[in-house]
Structure formats: C-alpha cells, structure tokens
Amino acid sequence: MVKSKFGLLALAVAVTAALAGCGGGNSNGGSASGSPSASPGASGPSSSASASGSASPAADKTPVTFTYFNANSQVPDIDSDKTEIGKALEEQTGVNFKLQFPVGDVNTKIGTMIASGDYPDVLAPDTAIDKILDAKAFIPLNDLIDKYGPNIKRVYGPYYNLMKQADGNIYFLPFSAVVGDYIPNPTIDQGAFWIQRRVLKEFGYPKIKTLDEYFDLIKKYVDAHKSEGLTGFTSLTYDWRTMGIFNPPMHLAGYPNDGDVIVDMQTHKANVYADDDVTKRWLKKLNEINNEGLYDQSSFVNNYDQYLAKISSGKVLGFFDYGWEVNQALQNIKKTGNDDLDYMPLPIVFDDTIKDQYLDPASFVDNRGIGITTSAKDPVRIIQFFDNMLTEENQIMIQWGFKGETYEVDDKGRFYRTPEQIEMLKDNAKQESIGFTYFNYSWPMYGQGSTLSDGNSLSAGRQPEVAQASFTEGDKLILSKYGVQTFSELFAKPDDRPWYPAWSISIEQGSPAAIFQQKSKDVKLKYFPKLVLAKPDQFDTIWNEYLNEFHKLDVKAFEDTLTQSIAAKIAKVTGNSGS
Amino acid sequence: MRSDASVAADVPGAAAARPSGIRLFVRRAMKQKSLLFMSLPFVLWIFVFKYVPLWGWTIAFQHYRPNLGMFEQEWVGWSQFKFLFADDSFLRVIRNTFAMAVIKLVLGFVTAITLAVLLNELRIAAFKRTVQTISYLPHFISWVVAANIISTALSIDDGGIVNKVLMWLHLIDKPIMWLGVGHYFWGILGISEVWKDVGWNTIVYLAAMTMIDPSQYEAAEIDGAGRFQRIVRVTLPGLRPVIVILLIMNLGSILETGFEPQYLMGNGMNAEYSENLEIFVLKYGISMGNFSLATAAGIFKTVISFVLLFSANHLARRVGDERLF
Numbered sequence A: 001m002v003k004s005k006f007g008l009l010a011l012a013v014a015v016t017a018a019l020a021g022c023g024g025g026n027s028n029g030g031s032a033s034g035s036p037s038a039s040p041g042a043s044g045p046s047s048s049a050s051a052s053g054s055a056s057p058a059a060d061k062t063p064v065t066f067t068y069f070n071a072n073s074q075v076p077d078i079d080s081d082k083t084e085i086g087k088a089l090e091e092q093t094g095v096n097f098k099l100q101f102p103v104g105d106v107n108t109k110i111g112t113m114i115a116s117g118d119y120p121d122v123l124a125p126d127t128a129i130d131k132i133l134d135a136k137a138f139i140p141l142n143d144l145i146d147k148y149g150p151n152i153k154r155v156y157g158p159y160y161n162l163m164k165q166a167d168g169n170i171y172f173l174p175f176s177a178v179v180g181d182y183i184p185n186p187t188i189d190q191g192a193f194w195i196q197r198r199v200l201k202e203f204g205y206p207k208i209k210t211l212d213e214y215f216d217l218i219k220k221y222v223d224a225h226k227s228e229g230l231t232g233f234t235s236l237t238y239d240w241r242t243m244g245i246f247n248p249p250m251h252l253a254g255y256p257n258d259g260d261v262i263v264d265m266q267t268h269k270a271n272v273y274a275d276d277d278v279t280k281r282w283l284k285k286l287n288e289i290n291n292e293g294l295y296d297q298s299s300f301v302n303n304y305d306q307y308l309a310k311i312s313s314g315k316v317l318g319f320f321d322y323g324w325e326v327n328q329a330l331q332n333i334k335k336t337g338n339d340d341l342d343y344m345p346l347p348i349v350f351d352d353t354i355k356d357q358y359l360d361p362a363s364f365v366d367n368r369g370i371g372i373t374t375s376a377k378d379p380v381r382i383i384q385f386f387d388n389m390l391t392e393e394n395q396i397m398i399q400w401g402f403k404g405e406t407y408e409v410d411d412k413g414r415f416y417r418t419p420e421q422i423e424m425l426k427d428n429a430k431q432e433s434i435g436f437t438y439f440n441y442s443w444p445m446y447g448q449g450s451t452l453s454d455g456n457s458l459s460a461g462r463q464p465e466v467a468q469a470s471f472t473e474g475d476k477l478i479l480s481k482y483g484v485q486t487f488s489e490l491f492a493k494p495d496d497r498p499w500y501p502a503w504s505i506s507i508e509q510g511s512p513a514a515i516f517q518q519k520s521k522d523v524k525l526k527y528f529p530k531l532v533l534a535k536p537d538q539f540d541t542i543w544n545e546y547l548n549e550f551h552k553l554d555v556k557a558f559e560d561t562l563t564q565s566i567a568a569k570i571a572k573v574t575g576n577s578g579s
Numbered sequence B: 001m002r003s004d005a006s007v008a009a010d011v012p013g014a015a016a017a018r019p020s021g022i023r024l025f026v027r028r029a030m031k032q033k034s035l036l037f038m039s040l041p042f043v044l045w046i047f048v049f050k051y052v053p054l055w056g057w058t059i060a061f062q063h064y065r066p067n068l069g070m071f072e073q074e075w076v077g078w079s080q081f082k083f084l085f086a087d088d089s090f091l092r093v094i095r096n097t098f099a100m101a102v103i104k105l106v107l108g109f110v111t112a113i114t115l116a117v118l119l120n121e122l123r124i125a126a127f128k129r130t131v132q133t134i135s136y137l138p139h140f141i142s143w144v145v146a147a148n149i150i151s152t153a154l155s156i157d158d159g160g161i162v163n164k165v166l167m168w169l170h171l172i173d174k175p176i177m178w179l180g181v182g183h184y185f186w187g188i189l190g191i192s193e194v195w196k197d198v199g200w201n202t203i204v205y206l207a208a209m210t211m212i213d214p215s216q217y218e219a220a221e222i223d224g225a226g227r228f229q230r231i232v233r234v235t236l237p238g239l240r241p242v243i244v245i246l247l248i249m250n251l252g253s254i255l256e257t258g259f260e261p262q263y264l265m266g267n268g269m270n271a272e273y274s275e276n277l278e279i280f281v282l283k284y285g286i287s288m289g290n291f292s293l294a295t296a297a298g299i300f301k302t303v304i305s306f307v308l309l310f311s312a313n314h315l316a317r318r319v320g321d322e323r324l325f
Helices: A002-028 A084-093 A106-116 A126-134 A142-148 A150-163 A197-202 A211-224 A248-252 A277-291 A304-312 A323-336 A379-389 A392-400 A419-424 A428-434 A464-470 A473-481 A512-533 A536-551 A555-577 B022-031 B033-061 B079-086 B089-121 B125-140 B143-153 B161-168 B182-210 B214-222 B227-252 B260-265 B277-286 B291-319
Strands: A064-070 A095-100 A122-124 A191-196 A231-234 A261-263 A270-272 A316-322 A343-346
Touching: A002 B033, A064 A379, A084 A095, A084 A379, A084 A392, A084 A428, A095 A379, A106 A126, A106 B277, A142 A150, A142 A379, A150 A379, A150 A555, A191 A197, A191 A211, A191 A323, A197 A211, A197 A343, A197 A473, A211 A231, A211 A277, A211 A316, A231 A277, A231 A304, A248 A277, A261 A555, A270 A555, A277 A512, A277 A536, A304 A316, A304 A323, A316 A323, A323 A343, A379 A392, A419 A464, A512 A536, A512 A555, A512 B277, B022 B033, B033 B079, B033 B291, B079 B089, B079 B291, B089 B125, B089 B182, B089 B227, B089 B277, B125 B182, B143 B182, B143 B260, B182 B227, B182 B260, B214 B227, B227 B291, B260 B277, B277 B291
Parallel strands: A064 A095, A064 A122, A231 A316
Antiparallel strands: A191 A316, A191 A343, A261 A270
C-alpha cells in the first residue's frame, strides 16, 4: 500500500510540474488578433539627452544590440560588429545590429511576423512592404526625425512629399534619395539582351540592333560550332523572377521597365502589354528559334540556381535579363578569366527605327525602404544610429571603405582604387568581412548615383576612375571595338519619366488589381511555354486561346488603378520639385 | 487490438448491486486512475492547442487585418468562401488535391505493406537491417533537397540520369522534359513520395508483425502451406487490424497532402496538375496577406476530413472490423 501511494504522489508531482511548464507557453495561443500592437500614434519616448538643436543631442553610447531583418538580400546572418564597417559604427554609437536575412519565400516569413505581432527592431520588407504598412507595423518617424535626425532631414528633406503615406506620416526611409548630381551607372545593372563575347568576336564585332539580327548572329555561331553542345538562348521563369520572359516585349518596343504596363508618354495612360502584338511578336520569334533548336527548353522548368549554373557554365550564347539578377553568374564567368565566355549587354529593339530605353531615368523608388517596427524597444537610439550613418564621413566609409585599405585619395582629392584593391574586393568573403555586402544597401543612405560634396561619386562603382580601372583587358578591348568608354554609352539616354518606375507603385492587398496580377501571371505562365515550344503552325491557334483566357480577367481594373496612381505620382513629383 | 482494455468491475459476491451508468464510469475511472493521470497532460495539450484556437475560425468570416482588435474587424459573412468556391481554378485544384492524396494513400499502403512482408521473410539479419536502414534514410531528407535531386535527375540537361538511362536502353530516342508535361506530374509525385517514405512506413508494420503468434506459422506449415500461402493466410490477416486503423487515420488527414513537393517541383507547365489546395491558398491567401481566405480554406479541409473520417470508421464498424471509435 505504501509503495503505490508513494508512486501516486510522485506521479501527481510530475503532472503538476508538466502543467506548469505548459502553462507558460500558452500566452501566444492561436489568437492572432490578440497581439498587443502599440498604438501607432505614440511618438518617441521623452528624450533623456539634451534637446539642443545643434548636432544630434549628446547621444547615449551604452552598448546595445538591435535586430534587423533585411528581406532584400540572401546572405549569411551576422552581427554587424563582426564587420569592419559595423565595428566602426558601433564605436561611434554603441549600437550593434543582429543582421538577419530570409531563407526562401519573403512573403510567408513576413506574413508570419505579422500574424504573431512579433517584429525585429528594424525591418526592410522588400516586396512585402505593402503588407507591413497595412498591418501598421512601422512607427511614424516624423517626430523622431525632427528631434534626432538633422542628417536625415538634410538628405531626405527634398523627398519628403514622396515619402509620406496617405495619412501624412513617414513610415520608412527609402534607399534612393540622391544627393548632389546624379551619376548614371557605367556598367549595366538593369535590363539588356546579353550576348556572349566570342560570338561578337567571331564575326568581327558587328553592330547589331534588331531582334532578328541578334538571333541571326547566334544562329550563325551555333551552326559553325555544332559539336560544342551550345545553347542559343535561355530565360529564367522561376517564382517571382519571370522578367526574363515577361518583360522583353516592353523593352523591345522601346520602353523602360515599368513592370506589367507600358505607359504612354503623352497621355500617361497605363496599358497592359501582355495581350498586345508586341508580346505576340516576341513569343513568335522565340517559337521560331525553338524550332531551330536554339532555345533552351528547360527554361520553363529550371529554378534560379539551375539557371545561374547554366550561364556560369559558359555554354549559353545569349539571354535577356537584368544585370542585378544575373550578376552572380557573370562574376563566376569573370573569375575564370576567359573573356570570350563573358557577356556583352546590348540594347536590342524590334526595328531600326525604335529608340531603346533600357537605361533607368533618375527616379525615386518610394515603395522600398527601412523602417522601425512597433516591437522596437528604443526607437530613439535607432534613429540616432541612422542619423549618424548619414554624415558624409560615414557614407564615404560605408561605400568606399577605409582609406589605405580599400581606397586611396590622389593629390587632386579624387578617390580611386589600386589594382590590388580592386582584385581583393572581387572576393565575396572580403566583401562580407569589410561589411560592404551588409551595408552598401538597405540602410538609410545617399541614393546610388549621388555625388559627394567634393565631387567624388558616392558609389565606388560609378566613380569613372574605379570603373575604368576595374575593366579587364577584354572589357577595354570590346569597348574600343564599339568606340565607347563605358558599357552604358551604347544605350540611349533615358527620357524623363516622372512616374518611373511603375512597378514600384504599391497595389492594395486583396484589391481586384492585386488579384489580377496573380491571375494574369498564372495565365501567362501556363501559355507562354506552350506558345514557345509549340509547332510553328499551331502558334496562332494557341495565341487565340491565350487571348481568350487573358481577357476573362479584369484587365481594365488593373489599367485604371495604375493610370490613377501614375497620375498621382506625377502630380507629387512635378508639383514638389518646383522646377 | 482493442484500444481500451475493459476491466471487469465485478467483485465476486456482490452480485446484487451491479453498478451502471455514472457509478460504473466512476468505478472504472478509479481503477484506472494512473492511466488517467498519465494521459491528462496530453489531453490538456490537445485541448489548448487544437480546440481553443478554433475560435479563430471567426477570421474566415471577416476581412481580417492583423492590427485591429477582434471586434473592430470588418465582417464579410460568406464572401471568402464564395471567392474560394467560385474561382474557376478551384475545381481543378480540388481534383488535383484529391488525386494526389489518393495516389499517395494507395501507393503508400501497398508499397509499405509489400516491403514489410518481404523484409519479414528475410532470414539474414544483417541484410535485413541494411535494407531497412537504406530504405528509411530518404525520410530524413528535407523536401527542398529531395526536390532538387529529383528535378536534376529528370532534367534534359547533363545531370538528367533518368533520360540518359532511358536513352541508353533505347526506350526513348530523345530526352523527355518530365517536369514539363502536366499529366506526368502525378506519377512523378507518387514515385517520389514512395521513395521518400516507404522505409519509414514499414516500421509500424514490421512491429505489428512481431506480434503475430509464431505458432500460427507453424500450424500453417504443418498443414502444408507454402511460403506465399503463409504470407497470405497468416501474415496479412494478422496485420489487418493495424492496416485498418492506419487507413482510417490516414483518411482523416488525406487532404494534408502538404505542399512542399508540389511547390518545389511545380512550374508553369505542369501547374494544371500540380497546383493543390495548399498552393492555391498560399498564392491568394498568405502571399496577399489575406488570412481570412486561408482560414476559410482550412475550415473547408477540416469539414471534408471529418466527413471522411467518420464514414471510414462507420464502414469499418459495419464490416465488423477494428475501428477507431
């Protein structure tokens, strides 16, 4: 009897202990709406430092660590003070950041954050920014900037109108606030038709402009090298990276990247081009070259890694893509040192008479940025850190690095890099340890293309001295064959487009326009592969089928929504600049 | 195997007072109090995590915005359900979900039982253990890795061994883009899932087979039953209770086909066959921040699963078999 009673007692104790353990974790239950979101109206806490209007109030420098989730990049997580730049900033302010990056789908990760109400202190949500704004997860920054951010005011002041949301509050700091004169990028980081240099070399560096000329050249090369197992042309259609196949018609017709629409220069009306003749012409051409065996059929099945690997193999002769998307593969090719396998970006258009508009006009991307969330424990310290980042000295450190280590200054005060420094910086590991990978973008910053007060370019890549020094022999050779100094000189100068870029116009979650975007993408992904891979005589029948399906969707609602937003953006920009 | 061992509550000599109803229940509970104590934490856990959150089903009837409190939400009645059912891709999505679920269920059962039976017949213990280990290793690979392996193996480029082997055997004369043909997807998915989970699923059956009385085998052998006949007459009937219970449980979760393989191996070309309910909800629900739609789809799945579970159980009871409840 004693034994079983004792056993029973032990059991009871164990059960109670287990219950106590379970009890603690229940507060998060399943109720998403119970999350205690701080009322968005609360501005920064009463400042503990002096409120003098001169340079930022004597800031508190006690060491503190905040978390920052950056959805813009996919690089290894790190503590900012493990990088040289981060360490220097920490010495100045006492602030260290735990930098976190997404693995996989950004939308689901952000959705989880919203549902739990538990955000990192600082957040750059990239494409999911509309959700974050909808969920009121960012705190308004107006008062914080007024009190603690003189540098922020200096840099972002001219753009305030574009940064304010409908309720007059600024919720995040964008990355494109250009300071000083605008310097365009000497290399192509946006859209272009890329062709492998050995193709151009073999035929004496011809000047090609039209789509037909482009593919004819590729065909000639493949015919001359049949045994090498070359792929004529490939595209990427994976997840949201569908621009490789969706966007060319827009560019070939002489328009810059406005996303799903072509915006008329006079009427400023938005027109979805996926059902227009320009798309038909593009797909018909792809269908033709597929019939000749030049098109990479697995384009529609490959994921992003497989696509990059294919290009890095050097067996692909041509593709259409945006420099930033294909850059990893291009770097791999550059590392091999074989210039023939490298690629040349060209502004290809449908016909001779069309002026290309591949280069981006100077613009303000107002729907990407970095904000402070409602979960932040000390928004004042964070704003002070941001403000400190925006001094010119720190911007130089963030973009150029450390004098003597990653850049030099000549006797005229111009910044430059020695060949050894350029070589050293080609290594991704070095970029990470210095901190360029982590700080070059996605923080409050002078916009890319800004000019410093002494005339140097903010971005090292756009400084002519650096750009030219980092050109390889092959680059310089091919540029001289085409009679230009930089790659972007081959492209036409961009016309002024105050609404640019239309793809950054935010669409309300769950609105008919948003649903149209998702459904039209599905229809396109279903039919474009069919159209390209079909037998040429079936093309027209399938095209008509596609048009039928496409027109069942609410195209007009989308075009109208965008036209309205474009008009509003134009009003904001031209009304504001006062020129 | 009966799920609860009933204990005779009779105390010899107390023939007059046969307790019934509540008193019987209390009597039995007191006799089994240690069992009850042990299961109490789990019952509580289930209650808190599976039943209490059900009040969140109200989200399906609202246009849910996370930052507003529950009573400030906008009520939209059945419109989320209407969107779900009225969408013309919905029928296709349901068809895909069911087809893939049935394929997974049938193939899963057949292959697992077959493999278990075959393994059971092995005499050399070392070989048996090796085969078992190799067969359940793929279970531990995440679908991300597995999908990558599969799509590389099926590609028409250099890494595509499937095409290479088939061409070497002269069964096809040019490489087939397997993941680009819609109606191959179900077959590819079935085979992939079998490869991944067959080893794991055999574990339960192998365990159940050890419970079969060996004297039955001896009796059968004496009666002149060959190997195959012993399997059919002794092993399989001995496994029947386990099979039925597992079948009923799997039917209940039939709609949880998961979404990883479909998401990772799906693309524009096979979307008509690869898109299942989960992916539909991902695209129109979670990705658009439309939690209400996601909840509505979840409710729909629960209702269907419920119906299936009860029917299966009822059927099992009718046939006189073991049943879950």
